[in-house]
Amino acid sequence: MASILLVEDEEAIREMIAMSLERAGYRVRHAESAEDADAAIRLSQPDLILLDWMLPGENGIDFARRLKRDRATRDLPIIMLTARDAEADRVKGLDIGADDYVAKPFSPKELLARIKAVLRRAQPAAGDQPVEIRGLRLDPVSHRIAADGRAVTLGPTEYRLLHFLMTHPDRVFNRAQLLDNVWGANVYVEERTVDVHVRRLRKGLAPTGHDDLVQTVRGAGYRFSAE
Numbered sequence: 492m493a494s495i496l497l498v499e500d501e502e503a504i505r506e507m508i509a510m511s512l513e514r515a516g517y518r519v520r521h522a523e524s525a526e527d528a529d530a531a532i533r534l535s536q537p538d539l540i541l542l543d544w545m546l547p548g549e550n551g552i553d554f555a556r557r558l559k560r561d562r563a564t565r566d567l568p569i570i571m572l573t574a575r576d577a578e579a580d581r582v583k584g585l586d587i588g589a590d591d592y593v594a595k596p597f598s599p600k601e602l603l604a605r606i607k608a609v610l611r612r613a614q615p616a617a618g619d620q621p622v623e624i625r626g627l628r629l630d631p632v633s634h635r636i637a638a639d640g641r642a643v644t645l646g647p648t649e650y651r652l653l654h655f656l657m658t659h660p661d662r663v664f665n666r667a668q669l670l671d672n673v674w675g676a677n678v679y680v681e682e683r684t685v686d687v688h689v690r691r692l693r694k695g696l697a698p699t700g701h702d703d704l705v706q707t708v709r710g711a712g713y714r715f716s717a718e
Contacts, residue, residue: 493538493610494518498528498554499572500546504595508541508572511599517606525549532564539610541602542589544573552587559588559646568609568647572597585687590648608675612651622657624717627701629657638699648673649692653715656705660717663708689713 495512499505500523509519520537522528524547528540540558544551551571558564569588574595585592590609593602621630626639631654636643645653652673656664664672666682674684693702704716 494520494535495539495541495606496520496522496528496531496537497541498522498525498546498551499541499543500524501543508599508602511603512606515603523547525551525554528554532558532567536564536567539568539570539606541570541572541606544571555589556587565644566647568612570605570609585684588646588691590646612648612674622654624657624660624715625701625704626699627657627696627704629654638696638701641699643695643699643701645692645695648688649695652688652692653705656713656715660715663711663714665712669713685713 495517497505497508497512497519499508499521505521505523509521512519520531522531526548528542531537542551542555546554549557551573555569555571558567558569565588568590570591570593571589572593572595590612591605593605621628621632623629627643628637629650630636634650636645636650636653652669655669655673666685669685670682689705689707693705696702696705706714706716708714
């Protein structure tokens, strides 16, 4: 079962979440601050980080941003835990690289569903054949992407989004359809999340000029252009 690093400074909340995760079979380690989490990650990288927004010292947003900038930790899936439920805060959390955002209070069942979804998205699709379009090549087995021979680095959600679009070229998908196919039909994710990840996908493809392959169809959704 996957290992989870829980970064939460409130003891009661930390113990409640840890108990729920352990009952579900996850291996859980605790950290009360970004400094403690840094030490835990250096010791052994987890499969996923549950990260509270409000932490003593360095806050969760700044810590997540730092992890996403570091080559050694940028692919670690992160779910933000926070009492801040304004849309601007949710978008900010996703913009810095978090894979999901759970507003307090939340039910243990909802949190477990989101963890399962993020872990599932972080895994490459095994056994699929490589797909190549207009110089952009994605290999699901090695989980590598290359554009005109140059390596492209994407986060796990952007990888899955690109894989889905490339395997359905020239078809337009609205946000709800992308959520169902990339995030999963039973996952609680807002449609606005799609826009955030499309923007991050384009940013990852921009250095080689392949960002224009991911096109916005006004009033309809997104498509990957194979022409």
